Amino acid sequence: MSPERAFDSKAVTVSEPGAANELTICGPDEELLRGLQKRGVNCEVVLWDGRSEPPAGLEAARVLIAGYADKTFAPSGLVRLPRLEVIQLISAGYDEWLPALPEGVVLANGRGVHGASTAELAVAGVLALVRGLPFYLSEQAAHRWSPQHRGEIAGRNVLMIGSGDIGTRIAQALEVFGAPVTLVGRKARAGVAGIESLPELLPQAEIVVLALPHTPQTDQLVDRHFLSALPDGAIVANVARGRIIDTAALVSHLRAGRISAFLDVTDPEPLPPEHPLWAMPNVIITPHVGGGTERWRERAVALIADQLERFIDHRPLINVVAPGSGD
């Protein structure tokens, strides 16, 4: 395991020798492919990141495994994949792929790979803000025992915006602590309020958690009108995408001390050293690590193996977020 070494563009055969491989897949992350090999997935693999010199065999690739974090495929490389049928992401977020999606290609996301992990971090961030962990850590550094009366989750109205795997887990955890949670999804359904209900819901929302896809409809959803509608002392937590929040409006509310924020994602990202968010009062920033835990790879391999078997067997794919226009 050496995720830091230089990218080595080459073809890797993961199938048994002599097996008839009808499927060629392409991707930038050799560890993921080794994981597939260990699970016995029967396919040819071409290692490529979309940026470096294109290797031989690339034109046969029908599925792209887009990689994650420091090993991601550059969408500009898609033009070199004429037979591509499926792009499989490891991330839950997929907005950056929509403009680049070739006609007729299916886009599937990594729902489930990072869900529990991202939910954990959201709850960690909200709890740290509510219970004053940054204060106690700085007191600990000074060897000071300084108990304070702080708030708690119990009884606080939570607005969980995003009702997928991540949002549902966050809601369940906060309900264990006695918080009434209102789930909000893009479309209203049983147990889930529609996003059009936000104007009525925001004035009672003491904690707002964002775990929804970034789309043209959710771009800067949390703008100055949204933030102004929240009650004093509200907490905003974002584990989705930075651009769902209007950063300038958030900075202005943080500066006024009216609200607190936990941000695992920011706009821009990475956040440059001179950005005012770093030094705002009442903000905790983590560097987009919601899903990037040690164990994501084994969950990703399990998802891809399942998906490739579905593809080979002509069964419906899972996690499809954008069917190609040919569908």
Add this chain to the structure above:
Amino acid sequence: MSPERAFDSKAVTVSEPGAANELTICGPDEELLRGLQKRGVNCEVVLWDGRSEPPAGLEAARVLIAGYADKTFAPSGLVRLPRLEVIQLISAGYDEWLPALPEGVVLANGRGVHGASTAELAVAGVLALVRGLPFYLSEQAAHRWSPQHRGEIAGRNVLMIGSGDIGTRIAQALEVFGAPVTLVGRKARAGVAGIESLPELLPQAEIVVLALPHTPQTDQLVDRHFLSALPDGAIVANVARGRIIDTAALVSHLRAGRISAFLDVTDPEPLPPEHPLWAMPNVIITPHVGGGTERWRERAVALIADQLERFIDHRPLINVVAPGSGD
């Protein structure tokens, strides 16, 4: 609301004028008594902390509301309460009251007042350790975006020692994140392992959370044998009482870097500035604030009001932890 002002020893009548009050209660916390007054509880109240000059009317007191945090009754004052029948604590822990408990007096604890709040803090501390929040907070202070691969709760074996209100809530929250949790109680029962099973359970315990009463049997339960039995990288979280852990043994394991700890309670308490625990690697210390949130008072008032109504109506009391020897 001025919890810091000097203690003012005086009698307060919370009943309606002219009502026949058969019951007199005594306690050090005027705010709690005002809360009872607002709820219409029908009794005479004598304010006393057990330390200052005993006020008039004290000898009539049949129930003591022992107070919490900076407003607690000194057990040495019990000799001035000849008609005492019930001591109602606000805390879940009650071990310090057992040696002082007069014959025939019932001791009831504050189970439920701090449960959700303490469970929250335990989960906050474990999540902060697992997800590396202290590291990210120090990076934030330096305006640095430094993503790291860290562990997660999902899939980690959790040993939840303590199967009451607090322990059950912690278990539920960690299960939402995909951790298999084994509940351990003082006695084995359905779904709960007995404390005698610890030798078999410890070698698989990646996260150990302590939320059990401190008694002679649990004093220094977590000693060097206990700690040595844990796997490398294990986390120990204590939201119960400091003396359940052998602090010297813990310091030695922390120093070796083999385990991490979240401690809301310590031995001694408060932890003096020169104590080695403050500067140990991989430790997060909060100053016994598990239950001391802003909203504990309203839950305490609700519990006491219920308890006093039971007492007046001769119905069984709740939360009884030590019946007097006359029972």
